[in-house]
Amino acid sequence: MAERLEVDELLLDPIRKTGRGFWIAFAALLGLIAWGAAAYLTQLRVGLGGTGLQQPVSWGFYVTNFVFFIGISHAGTLISAILRLSKAEWRRPVTRMAEVITCMVLLVGGGQILVDLGRPDRLLNVIQYGRYQSPLLWDATSITAYLTASTVYLYLPMIPDIAILRDNLHGKWNFLYRVLALGWTGSERQHQILNRAITIMMVMVIPIAVSVHTVVSFVFSMTLQPMWHSTIFGPYFVVGAIFSGIAALIIAMLIFRRAYRLHAYLKPIHFQYLGQLLLVMSLLWFYFTFAEYLTAYYGGEPEEMKVFWSKFTGRFRFQFWAMFTCNFVVPIVCLTRLKKNTIPRVLIASITIVIGMWLERYIIVVPSLSAPRLPFQEGSYAPTWVEWGELAGSFGLFSMFYLLFTKFFPVISIWEMKEGRHQAIGEVMERVKSYLPDTAEPATAHAGGTEVAP
Amino acid sequence: MATWGMVIDLDRCTGCQACVMACKAENNVPSVGREEAGKGRVLSWMQVLAEPDEEHEGEVKRFIPRPCLQCDDPPCTKVCPVYATYKNPEGIVAQIYGRCIGCRFCMAACPYNAKFFNWHEYQRPTAGQNPDVSLRPKGVVEKCTFCHHRLQKAREQAAVEKRRLLPGEYNTACAEACPARAISFGDLSDPTSEVARLSRSPRVFRLLESLGTRPKVTYLTEGEGRG
Numbered sequence: 010m011a012e013r014l015e016v017d018e019l020l021l022d023p024i025r026k027t028g029r030g031f032w033i034a035f036a037a038l039l040g041l042i043a044w045g046a047a048a049y050l051t052q053l054r055v056g057l058g059g060t061g062l063q064q065p066v067s068w069g070f071y072v073t074n075f076v077f078f079i080g081i082s083h084a085g086t087l088i089s090a091i092l093r094l095s096k097a098e099w100r101r102p103v104t105r106m107a108e109v110i111t112c113m114v115l116l117v118g119g120g121q122i123l124v125d126l127g128r129p130d131r132l133l134n135v136i137q138y139g140r141y142q143s144p145l146l147w148d149a150t151s152i153t154a155y156l157t158a159s160t161v162y163l164y165l166p167m168i169p170d171i172a173i174l175r176d177n178l179h180g181k182w183n184f185l186y187r188v189l190a191l192g193w194t195g196s197e198r199q200h201q202i203l204n205r206a207i208t209i210m211m212v213m214v215i216p217i218a219v220s221v222h223t224v225v226s227f228v229f230s231m232t233l234q235p236m237w238h239s240t241i242f243g244p245y246f247v248v249g250a251i252f253s254g255i256a257a258l259i260i261a262m263l264i265f266r267r268a269y270r271l272h273a274y275l276k277p278i279h280f281q282y283l284g285q286l287l288l289v290m291s292l293l294w295f296y297f298t299f300a301e302y303l304t305a306y307y308g309g310e311p312e313e314m315k316v317f318w319s320k321f322t323g324r325f326r327f328q329f330w331a332m333f334t335c336n337f338v339v340p341i342v343c344l345t346r347l348k349k350n351t352i353p354r355v356l357i358a359s360i361t362i363v364i365g366m367w368l369e370r371y372i373i374v375v376p377s378l379s380a381p382r383l384p385f386q387e388g389s390y391a392p393t394w395v396e397w398g399e400l401a402g403s404f405g406l407f408s409m410f411y412l413l414f415t416k417f418f419p420v421i422s423i424w425e426m427k428e429g430r431h432q433a434i435g436e437v438m439e440r441v442k443s444y445l446p447d448t449a450e451p452a453t454a455h456a457g458g459t460e461v462a463p
Numbered sequence: 464m465a466t467w468g469m470v471i472d473l474d475r476c477t478g479c480q481a482c483v484m485a486c487k488a489e490n491n492v493p494s495v496g497r498e499e500a501g502k503g504r505v506l507s508w509m510q511v512l513a514e515p516d517e518e519h520e521g522e523v524k525r526f527i528p529r530p531c532l533q534c535d536d537p538p539c540t541k542v543c544p545v546y547a548t549y550k551n552p553e554g555i556v557a558q559i560y561g562r563c564i565g566c567r568f569c570m571a572a573c574p575y576n577a578k579f580f581n582w583h584e585y586q587r588p589t590a591g592q593n594p595d596v597s598l599r600p601k602g603v604v605e606k607c608t609f610c611h612h613r614l615q616k617a618r619e620q621a622a623v624e625k626r627r628l629l630p631g632e633y634n635t636a637c638a639e640a641c642p643a644r645a646i647s648f649g650d651l652s653d654p655t656s657e658v659a660r661l662s663r664s665p666r667v668f669r670l671l672e673s674l675g676t677r678p679k680v681t682y683l684t685e686g687e688g689r690g
Contacts, residue, residue, distance in 0.1 A: 058582030058601075061502075064503050064505070065570070067567040127581070134562055135544050145542070145566060145568060232538060233538055383512065
């Protein structure tokens with residue numbers, strides 16, 4: 010049964026046609042990936058000595074990247090699940106893009122650990138000799154679960170769209186769509202099963218997502234190091250993850266909106282809602298940061314204070330205050346009263362937040378290691394081109410995965426848009442009616458129908 | 464079973480670094496060269512930390528020789544994802560170089576900075592190395608083992624002669640080399656040993672004792688009228 014597309018033809022355009030813009034982006038990303046590959050090969054050859062790492066700062070960019078990229082992954086599946094669960098109707102053009110981010114960025118984030126290892130050839134020791142007491146294994150478990158669940162959660166709502174591709178595109182990739190569509194015909198029963206499966210997955214994926222960044226924070230908070238050994242780290246990391254994730258989602262949406270001319274789908278109202286969410290997260294981030302630093306300051310333990318002052322006025326002050334500006338000052342200025350100039354303002358805030366959250370991860374990892382408890386061996390860390398290359402390469406790889414995805418599958422869920430047009434409007438009307446007190450007369454009687462007869 | 468431990472008398476330590484050099488020679492700890500040292504990548508299982516004197520600018524208040532403290536509750540072993548570092552039944556915190564994946568989590572977790580990483584391949588087999596101690600490849604963590612190979616050797620000797628290990632038969636290179644006899648090493652579970660006697664002294668303190676790591680290397684503070 011070939012489904013006819015009337016209005017959403019535009020969403021298939023990126024798959025049908027490949028313009029010059031794609032190849033420019035492709036080449037640029039390839040360049041970044043090549044830089045990353047060169048850096049990694051150098052590191053394999055000379056050892057981790059090719060980086061700026063030393064004693065006692067034995068963790069630097071890679072661990073920062075790990076925490077950062079895993080954090081970005083919270084944009085996707087978590088946000089999408091929450092929006093679906095809360096029946097936010099404006100979610101329809103947003104969820105797919107969010108879910109893709111999660112899957113792609115988890116691959117890149119998990120890969121950071123491999124880059125960080127002194128002996129990547131022995132990675133499988135983790136399975137053979139795994140010691141479950143180590144928070145690194147908690148990470149591995151949680152991230153694997155999240156990647157699996159997110160991939161399923163991305164794939165399930167794609168099935169009807171893949172069937173549309175199968176029926177409408179007859180190129181050399183048709184076999185791919187035929188296999189992935191799993192014989193979807195769009196029958197009533199299939200829809201029922203699909204909706205049920207999506208509901209199960211979205212309920213499941215929320216606790217998994219929360220667990221992921223909680224155990225990422227445990228890598229630090231389980232140790233005794235000053236300013237790491239903190240009970241607040243779990244929720245603090247989760248909040249930061251969602252915060253940076255939404256910002257990354259907004260940037261991705263704006264790029265594809267422009268590149269694929271999706272202005273009709275991604276309207277300023279979507280960015281306004283996401284911007285408001287971002288503002289709430291910014292305030293929440295500030296609340297956690299404030300609580301974390303005030304507790305350390307008030308306690309005044311000398312070893313913690315050493316790290317504290319290195320961040321506030323010492324050698325990390327530039328990164329620290331840049332982080333504060335990017336994560337709090339700019340968002341507050343940009344994201345209040347969003348009615349006017351929504352898109353440029355949301356974009357500026359999102360870009361600074363992504364940078365700011367990377368700095369936040371850096372400012373958590375490096376200063377604590379630079380000022381160890383035994384004060385006789387302080388270190389300062391300066392990354393080399395190898396670390397910058399890995400950062401660029403990781404970013405390039407993530408963007409490349411994303412770009413290629415959009416060349417095979419629609420970035421906006423076609424069937425969910427259709428469902429929105431044909432079913433949801435009626436359903437929402439019913440739902441809103443069901444919230445209101447039952448009246449003897451139909452609610453349509455009068456415009457001022459708030460006075461209800463007992 | 465023995466519990467190996469060490470007591471370092473800061474009253475006797477002169478900061479001469481003989482323990483550092485003896486350790487390096489004994490355990491094939493490579494010298495990394497000036498450039499690497501400048502980057503903060505010195506490998507030295509035994510280090511003499513110089514505590515600055517706050518009252519007198521530029522003066523050293525005291526020297527603290529710091530091997531691995533062989534904690535009884537080691538923060539480093541808990542976090543290792545592959546059991547490459549663990550506490551053996553006699554209390555020595557060991558490192559399996561052939562299994563370590565080089566994640567450096569133990570380094571981040573150790574509050575004493577007693578673990579070291581092979582950032583490059585620092586040495587190849589050459590003449591003059593101690594054949595009893597394996598060379599570490601690039602990309603793994605290494606640490607002080609209380610000269611564990613000496614224990615094995617002494618134990619083998621005792622087994623051949625069908626007798627028990629005698630006190631003093633197993634000693635670490637640093638304790639042996641100290642000209643001021645500041646370092647005593649031995650079995651803490653044997654109440655008659657010198658190290659057990661010293662560890663009952665009222666002058667005993669432990670590094671970062673409040674962390675609860677229970678180090679088996681303890682220190683004696685400077686006596687009265689000094690420091």
